[in-house]
Amino acid sequence: MYLRRCYRVKDGKRHAYWALVESVRTARGPRQRVVAYLGDLEKQAARESEAALRPAAGGGVFQGTLFDEAHRQWVTVDASRMEVIGCKGLGGPFLGLDLMHRLGLMEFFHRVMPGGREDVPWSAMAAVLVLCRLLEPSSELHIAEHAYERSALSDLLGVPADKVNDDRLYRSLDALLPHKEALQAHLKNRLGELFQLDYDLILYDVTSTYFEGLSESNPMARRGYSRDHRPDCKQVCIGLVVSRCGMPLGYELFAGNRSDVTTLQEIVTTMEGRYGKANRIWVVDRGMVSQENIEFLQRDGRRYIVGTPKGLLKQYQRHMLEEGWHRIREELEVKLCPSPDGQEAFILCRSGSRRDKEQAMHRRFAQRIEQGLLDLQAACIRQKQNPVLIAQRLGKLMGRNSRSAGGFATEVMTASDGSAWLNWSKAQDWQDWAALSEGCYLLRSNVTDWKDQELWEAYIQLTEAEGAFRIHKSDLSLRPIWHQKEGRVQAHILVCFLAYVLWKTLAALCRRAGLGDEPRKVLDELAQIQIIDVTVPTRKADGSDGPRLHKRCVSRPTDHQAILLHHLGLHLPSRMRTMDPPNDGSAAM
Numbered sequence: 001m002y003l004r005r006c007y008r009v010k011d012g013k014r015h016a017y018w019a020l021v022e023s024v025r026t027a028r029g030p031r032q033r034v035v036a037y038l039g040d041l042e043k044q045a046a047r048e049s050e051a052a053l054r055p056a057a058g059g060g061v062f063q064g065t066l067f068d069e070a071h072r073q074w075v076t077v078d079a080s081r082m083e084v085i086g087c088k089g090l091g092g093p094f095l096g097l098d099l100m101h102r103l104g105l106m107e108f109f110h111r112v113m114p115g116g117r118e119d120v121p122w123s124a125m126a127a128v129l130v131l132c133r134l135l136e137p138s139s140e141l142h143i144a145e146h147a148y149e150r151s152a153l154s155d156l157l158g159v160p161a162d163k164v165n166d167d168r169l170y171r172s173l174d175a176l177l178p179h180k181e182a183l184q185a186h187l188k189n190r191l192g193e194l195f196q197l198d199y200d201l202i203l204y205d206v207t208s209t210y211f212e213g214l215s216e217s218n219p220m221a222r223r224g225y226s227r228d229h230r231p232d233c234k235q236v237c238i239g240l241v242v243s244r245c246g247m248p249l250g251y252e253l254f255a256g257n258r259s260d261v262t263t264l265q266e267i268v269t270t271m272e273g274r275y276g277k278a279n280r281i282w283v284v285d286r287g288m289v290s291q292e293n294i295e296f297l298q299r300d301g302r303r304y305i306v307g308t309p310k311g312l313l314k315q316y317q318r319h320m321l322e323e324g325w326h327r328i329r330e331e332l333e334v335k336l337c338p339s340p341d342g343q344e345a346f347i348l349c350r351s352g353s354r355r356d357k358e359q360a361m362h363r364r365f366a367q368r369i370e371q372g373l374l375d376l377q378a379a380c381i382r383q384k385q386n387p388v389l390i391a392q393r394l395g396k397l398m399g400r401n402s403r404s405a406g407g408f409a410t411e412v413m414t415a416s417d418g419s420a421w422l423n424w425s426k427a428q429d430w431q432d433w434a435a436l437s438e439g440c441y442l443l444r445s446n447v448t449d450w451k452d453q454e455l456w457e458a459y460i461q462l463t464e465a466e467g468a469f470r471i472h473k474s475d476l477s478l479r480p481i482w483h484q485k486e487g488r489v490q491a492h493i494l495v496c497f498l499a500y501v502l503w504k505t506l507a508a509l510c511r512r513a514g515l516g517d518e519p520r521k522v523l524d525e526l527a528q529i530q531i532i533d534v535t536v537p538t539r540k541a542d543g544s545d546g547p548r549l550h551k552r553c554v555s556r557p558t559d560h561q562a563i564l565l566h567h568l569g570l571h572l573p574s575r576m577r578t579m580d581p582p583n584d585g586s587a588a589m
Contacts, residue, residue: 001020001023001035001057002020002021002022002024003019003020003021003023003038004018004020004021004032005017005018005019005197005247005463006018009323015203016164017036017037017038017039017509018038018039019035019036019037019038020034020035020036020037020038021033021034021035021326022035024580031568034053034455037550039547039548040142041236049554055080059223064435074540074541075538075539075540075541075546075547076540076541076546077536077537077540077549078536078537078538078539079536079540082534082535082536082537083534083539084533084534085533085535086153086529086533087530087531087533087535088149088150088151088152088530089135089150089527089529089530089531089573090150090151090529090531090554090555091525091528091529091530091557091561092135092523092526092527092529093131093135093151093152093153093156093304093569094152094526094529094572095129095522095523095526095568096130096131096134096135096157097131097157098568098570099502099505099506100127100131101504102194102499102522103187103190103191103194103502103505104186104190104411105130105187105498106297107459108128108182108186109122109127110123112179112182113126113175113179116386117160117243118268119163120159120163120164120168122172122175122176124158124159124166124174125159125164125169125172125175125566126175126176126422127157127535128143128153128157128159128164128169128172128422129143129169129172129173129495130149130495130498130499131153132147132151133476133495133496133498133499133526134476134502134503134523135147135151135477135478135523135538136151136443136460137477137499138477138497139482140166140170140173140470141166143164143166143169144164144165144168144279145166146170148164149161150530152524155531156266156269156409157264159571167532169382172486173487173488173491173492173495174487174488174491175496176491176494176495177487177491177582178353178374178489179220180490180494182273183494183498184249184250184251184274185274185275185533187248187498188249188250188275189515191247191505193249194508194547195508195512195554196286197245198244198281199243199275199278199280200242200244200251200280200281200586201243201244201280201281201283201458201508202241202242202249202271202280202281202282202283202459203241203242203243203244203283203284203461203462203464203465204239204240204241204264204267204282204283204288204465205239205240205284205285205348205388205462205465205469206222206226206237206238206239206240206254206260206263206287206288207227207237207238207240207468207472207473208225208226208228208235208236208237208238208256209228209235209236209238209473209478209479209480209481209493210226210228210230210234210235210479210481211233211234211235211480211481211482211484212233212235212480212481212482213234213484213491214234214480214484215234215484215489216484217484217485217486218234218236218484218489219255219486219580220254220255220256220484220486220489221233221234221235221256221489222234222236222255222257222258223237223254223256223257223361224237224255224257224258224259225259225436228473228479230477233480234256234292235256236253236254236256236481236493237251237253237254237255237256237257237258237260237263238251238252238253238254238468238469238493239251239253239254239263239267240280240465240468241267241271242465242468243464243492243558244398244458244461244464245464245508246302246464246465246467246468246504246506247420247504248468248497248500248501248504249271249275250270250271250274250383251272251283251493251497252266252267253490254495260287260288261287261288261289261293263291264284264296265296267284268296268297268302268456270357272406277300279303280302280303281303281304281447281458282304282305282306283304283305283306283458283459283461283462284296284304284306284307284462285306285307285462286287286306286307286308286309288306289305289306289307289308289309289444291363291401294306297446298446302317303445303446303447303448304411304444304445304446305443305444305445305447305455305458305459306444306445307441307442307443307444307459307525308346308441308442308443308444310441311460312442312547313440313441313442313564314433314437316337316346316348316442317433317436319335319337319348320348320350320436320437320440321436325348326452328452328453328456330349330352331352331353332349332350332351333347333349333350334347334348334350334453334456335347335350335452336348336451336452336455338448342448342459343446343448344444345443345444345445345446345447345448345455346442346443346444347442347443347444347445347452347456348442349440349441349442349443349456350438350439350440351439351440351441353439354438354439354441355438355439355440356439357439358438358439359438361403362403362407362438363518364406364559365401365403365404365405366400366401366407366408368397368400368401369397369398369401369404369405369407369432370408370409371412371425372397373394373397373408373422375399376390376393376394377422377424380419380420380421380422383418384417384418384419385419386419386420387413387420388410389420390412390420390422391420392414393420394410394412396401397465398410405499406430407426407427407430407431407434408424408425408426409424409425409426409427410422410423410424411423411424443455443456443459451475463545467501469502470501471503472497474497475520476496476499476500476503478496482494505518505577506519506523507519509568510522510568512569515564515584516568522564522568525560525561525564526564526565527556528561529551529554529555529556530554530555530557531553531559532552532553532554532556533551533552533553534550534552534553535548535549535550535551536548536549536550536551551575552575552577554572554573554575555574
């Protein structure tokens with residue numbers, strides 16, 4: 001430990017102050033750490049202080065007192081001129097870093113991204129990316145210029161704000177991406193240990209997210225079916241695998257024009273190669289079901305619960321009319337229909353709320369079609385119309401209202417003078433089938449030893465995967481993607497995935513502590529806890545200005561915040577040491 005003299009220029013004059021520094025050993029070699037800033041000491045006091053730090057005669061390591069009584073100065077604190085010179089958010093970063101430690105992410109980053117000659121470890125920058133995505137989702141440029149310096153991450157991670165820039169963040173994305181598979185395997189095991197998860201039921205779903213820009217250098221950026229209602233933009237598809245409670249197991253990226261049904265075999269093979277084959281049950285939506293995929297799942301004894309296309313429901317019309325429905329909750333009935341060979345089971349489901357919704361949709365589209373048909377007939381009566389043009393207008397009308405198009409029988413006729421005439425009527429068979437099938441859907445499974453209620457409850461867990469996509473896109477701002485390079489896009493989605501893991505971890509901890517299941521409310525509440533930098537002017541005995549005392553305080557939690565911290569097992573520090581020297585030669589407290 002020794003004294004270091006530091007200088008700064010203020011008002012054209014060069015001022016000196018002293019800092020107490022110690023040498024510490026780190027993984028990157030010896031480093032110097034500032035213990036305290038001592039302000040502007042007189043030369044004699046500095047010499048006495050340096051002498052006090054020298055080892056005692058005889059080779060001992062006794063340090064002695066830092067200041068003798070003769071050189072101690074007594075000052076009066078001028079509370080009327082006390083100033084708050086800065087505030088930083090502490091609660092959110094402190095909670096996020098605690099979640100990363102619980103998941104072993106910091107240790108994982110240190111292990112797979114070892115330090116080298118870089119000024120800032122890649123492991124620390126990876127933590128910055130993930131925590132900022134959880135706490136204040138934004139671009140790398142916004143993190144570098146605003147978000148990082150407004151938070152206490154510099155104090156918690158030991159990375160000064162001037163070391164965080166957009167270029168270093170971009171290169172951190174590149175350094176993080178190669179560890180994607182190892183990260184997913186690590187998190188799957190760690191989450192299982194923390195919450196005793198049972199991965200017997202695997203939920204799989206696909207979504208898409210769009211790009212801003214042309215993305216010409218990214219071969220995965222393609223135009224396809226957009227869940228974001230942005231068919232004008234290129235997109236990429238994301239297949240997410242989660243447990244029955246929504247805990248993520250992994251994800252894969254697909255080209256934006258890839259259809260859902262073609263992704264199932266690839267994702268199943270990938271997950272089995274990563275985690276091994278086990279007696280899992282795969283739950284997927286009807287958009288991924290084909291006969292080829294069913295045969296693939298049946299091979300090697302894979303079990304599944306899947307939705308079926310709407311057209312298959314008509315084969316079970318007789319079962320829908322018969323008795324034997326089992327009511328499992330209000331407005332929901334199910335009925336188990338074994339297959340002829342006994343190898344599969346089909347589960348008829350009838351929902352009252354879904355029936356009301358489909359009836360309203362059919363009614364709305366039918367009214368539009370009927371009004372459009374009357375308008376076409378009136379146009380044919382007013383003046384001579386080209387039959388081809390009337391047929392085209394009729395096709396557009398039916399295409400815009402396809403949900404009820406089957407309820408009408410239409411025919412465009414050509415009169416003797418070449419004019420068009422439109423005949424139409426309502427199709428009663430379609431109307432009868434719609435009234436019977438509204439609110440009904442059919443599930444398919446080769447799990448034959450479960451009851452109908454158990455199969456339905458397992459399938460309905462797909463809402464967890466849908467909820468995961470909703471959190472990714474809204475709370476974590478997955479969309480739109482501004483990166484243009486393929487690797488950066490993949491790294492961006494990986495960071496969002498890691499932030500989602502922290503989100504679900506916090507949700508599970510809240511449930512276990514009896515705090516509900518709203519991580520965003522917990523984050524918003526604790527984000528109000530701040531670090532406050534205070535300067536306190538002093539006066540000497542002779543009335544002249546003394547040194548300005550500099551202190552970093554932690555705001556006192558409210559009663560509500562204290563309850564949250566207690567239930568989550570978090571203990572905030574009462575004070576924190578500033579990383580930056582006082583800019584006016586003041587003494588740190």
